[in-house]
Amino acid sequence: MDPKNKYRRYGRQIALKDFGTEAQDKLFRAKVLVIGAGGLGCPALQYLAAAGTGRIGIVDFDTVEISNLQRQTLYAVEDIGKFKASTAAEKLKSFNPEIQLEVFEVKLGTKNALDIIAEYDIVTDGTDNFETRYMVNDACVLLHKPLVYGAVLRYEGQAGVFNIPDKKTWIITNYRDLFPQPPKPESVPSCNEAGVLGILPGIIGTIQAAETIKIITGIGAPLCNKIISYNVLSNLFYEFEVSPSENKDTIAPATKEEFTNFNYEWFCGYEGSSYEISSEELDAMRKKEDLFIIDVREPDELPAIHEFSYSTIPLSRFRESASSIPTGNKIIFFCKSGRRSLTAVNILLEKYPQCEAYSLKGGVDAWGEYIKTLKKGETSISV
Amino acid sequence: MKINVLAFGQIADITGKSELEIFQVNSTGELTQVLEKTYPQLKSGNFLIAVNKKIIQKNTELHNEDTVALLPPFSGG
Structure with missing residues (x-):
């Protein structure tokens, strides 16, 4: 970059003691992967791009929903329904045309995570579920990549840095x-519910963006072996020291091969249920008989499903509305991931043990994938 | 012997407040037993324990005026 331009754009940080052109050049050369372009990913991406991080990868397979706009500040009303990763990349490109942006509109899984992460120096984690958190952590451990952690719920958040040795003790810790053990699936509410x-x-x-910049440039003291907890209501910040766990019961993949075959759904305590049906089973069932299909997502959650018709009862209002469900038909519930719909089945069976109800396994995410494979195989879908 | 307990996130929902004082316990094991008796929902064990801002993994001796924090995992992003 033309030195004069460089100073014009980044002069305020180059002027800082301990920063200078050296730190700025480190930022230009840095490759950061931001996983999840949601509530945490949006601000992290904005500041990383503004600061001149040379190459930024964005992983997200979700689309923008109206309920995201309250916190995901890269998106506008006209972006609703668009893919988050490419929409975010477009915005960031206009904020800073000099940086390189790479978009991964895929669901991160054990088959692609190592290849994607290997291309970057640092990972900033803005995911919204435990399976992906443990998976990203394990991938970073195997690839020796620094991981900048962040997680939120209601009014409280946590942040920390993993996989970087503390300069004094050389101790390395991770998530x-x-x-060591993931929580039971029903014990931690998601932001959708709570x-x-x-x-x-x-x-x-x-x-997280600040920690990422500190790691890249070497300024200050990143949160190595530490996590902070912040409460927005009380304004209290607590810092906690993390030491290597002696809990050897935790089952983590030790090699890349083990990682590729590791089942994070199973690890996170998701045991499966006889009340679940796959997308394929649902497709076959709906062609044979009359089903009563119910979306239990909250209003405005996307995407809508076009392959079949359905009613809507958000899980938050489900208990009051359950009596309106005609229990004579087979009932199928669905949501985004298949978790809330399984809760709906349980609530309904508590009230009406005689009815036949199922949950769509993997939710609309899995249904979308199923439809994609069908279309690839050029099989026609009857609506 | 007084122990100050800080409850975070879902743990504070269960205890109803974010700060508690627990008396006459000598270890983190005894402390969690006392807490579980008063708040059975804590039995899920779904939190990590920090003694004076240091996260511990096994039963740890406590001293008068120690601060014990109970932190649950969050997954939101």
Whole structure:
């Protein structure tokens, strides 16, 4: 870059003691992967791009929903329904045309995570579920990549840095030293159910961007072997020291091959249920008989499904509305991932043990994938 | 012997407040037993324990005026 231009754009940070052109050049050369372009990813991406991070990868397979706009500040009303990763990349390109942006509109899994992460120097984690968190952590451990962690719920958030040795002790810790065992699926509510104050991921995501920049440039003291907990209501920041866990019960993949075959759904305690049906089974069933299909997502969650018709009862209002469901038909519930719909089955069976109800396994995400494969195989879909 | 307990996230929902004082316990094991008796929902064990801001993994001796934090995992992003 033309030195004069460089100074014009980044002069305010180049002027800083301990930063200078050297740190700026390190940023230009850095490759950062941001996983999840949601509440945490948006602010992290904005500041990383603004600061002149040379190459930024964005992983997200979701589309923008109206309920995202309260906290995911890269998106506007006209972006609803568009893919987050490419929409975010477009915005960032206009903020800073000099940086390179790479878009991964895929669901991160054990088959592609290592290849994607290997191309980058640092990973900033803005994912929204435990399976992906443990998977990203394990991939970073295997590939020796620094991981900048952040997580939020309601009014509280956590942030930290894993896989970097503390300069004094040379101790390295990771997410499994913090939480060796994943929580039971039903014990930790998601932001969809429990809510989150919009500004909170803004603060935690910005801390993640700051930690990422500190790691790249070598300024200050990153949160190695530490996590902070922040409460937006009380304004209290707590810092906790993490040490390597002595809990040897945790089952983590030790090699890349083990990683590729590791089942994170199973690991995170998701045991499966006889009330679940696959997309394929649902497709076959709906062609044979009359089903009563119910979307239990909250209003405005996307995508809508076009292959079959359905009613809507958000899970948050499900208990009051369950009596309106005609229990004579076979009932199929679906949501985004298949979790909330399974809860709906359980609630309904509690009230009406005689009815026949199922949950669509993997939710609309899995249905979308199923339809994609059908289309690839050029099989016609009857609506 | 007084222990100050800080509850975070879902743990504070269960205890109803974010700060508690627990008396006459000598270890983190005894402390969690006392807490589980008062708040049975804590039995899921779904939190990590920090003694004076240091996260611990096994039963740890406590001293008067120690601060014990109970942190649950979050997954939101």
